[in-house]
Amino acid sequence: QQQVKxxxxxxxxxxxxxxxxxxxxxxxxxxxxxxxxxxxxxxPALLIAIRPDVSEKKEGRFTISFNKSAKQxxxxxxxxxxxxxxxxxxxxxxxxxxxxxxxxAGTRLFVKA
Amino acid sequence: xxxxxxxxxxxxxxxxxDVELRCxxxxxxxxxxxxxxxxxxxxxxxxxxxxxxxxDKSGLPxxxxxxxxxxxxxxxxxxxxxxxxxSAVYLCASSSPGRGPYEQxxxxxxxxxxx
Numbered sequence: 001q002q003q004v005k006x007x008x009x010x011x012x013x014x015x016x017x018x019x020x021x022x023x024x025x026x027x028x029x030x031x032x033x034x035x036x037x038x039x040x041x042x043x044p045a046l047l048i049a050i051r052p053d054v055s056e057k058k059e060g061r062f063t064i065s066f067n068k069s070a071k072q073x074x075x076x077x078x079x080x081x082x083x084x085x086x087x088x089x090x091x092x093x094x095x096x097x098x099x100x101x102x103x104x105a106g107t108r109l110f111v112k113a
Numbered sequence: 114x115x116x117x118x119x120x121x122x123x124x125x126x127x128x129x130x131d132v133e134l135r136c137x138x139x140x141x142x143x144x145x146x147x148x149x150x151x152x153x154x155x156x157x158x159x160x161x162x163x164x165x166x167x168x169d170k171s172g173l174p175x176x177x178x179x180x181x182x183x184x185x186x187x188x189x190x191x192x193x194x195x196x197x198x199x200s201a202v203y204l205c206a207s208s209s210p211g212r213g214p215y216e217q218x219x220x221x222x223x224x225x226x227x228x
Contacts, residue, residue, distance in 0.1 A: 006155075032215040043117070043204050043219030044156070089155060093215045100169055101146070101217065103156040 006104025023090035030092035117220035138207030
């Protein structure tokens with residue numbers, strides 16, 4: 001019930017291509033779904049987030065698509081750049097009972113120049 | 114402004130010794146979180162503080178792990194009688210109710226190596 005499953009584990013994309021990372025959750029109590037970007041040796045940084053009352057959110061080249069009925073959400077990186085090479089984590093949070101955040105296992109993205 | 118800071122950045126200790134890891138959250142952030150990240154893995158939730166109290170300690174892996182927060186600011190994660198499986202990066206994050214309790218800002222982490 002508390003798991004967030006993320007795929008793929010790793011991803012190689014050509015420069016200019018679209019990177020797609022998928023996540024699925026089980027607990028319908030989650031009400032906030034962020035994506036974090038982590039570079040080696042650094043802590044994760046919030047990239048973009050969505051709430052379940054919205055089906056899509058776009059910020060620049062980054063888009064979250066959210067399917068509440070399927071309990072799935074995905075990150076799309078348009079026009080992927082070598083500088084996007086990092087590890088991406090999806091997560092799910094709930095406000096009631098404390099603000100615990102459950103993270104996916106991460107996707108290592110490599111964008112080839 | 115200053116972000117979340119953690120110290121030390123690296124810690125090497127012998128099996129069986131105790132270690133203390135420190136987190137300085139962003140000023141004014143009332144919520145503070147500790148996570149553990151093993152090599153190539155995701156983030157494992159350890160504990161969450163709201164002010165000085167810890168309403169959720171469910172992620173602490175054993176009674177060798179404890180954490181406290183004083184003055185609604187600095188937090189210390191203590192690991193007693195360290196074991197090799199404790200080797201990981203320990204990350205701290207903070208958040209502000211003003212920006213929603215969910216938006217967490219992470220520190221750079223403390224890399225703990227138990228030999």
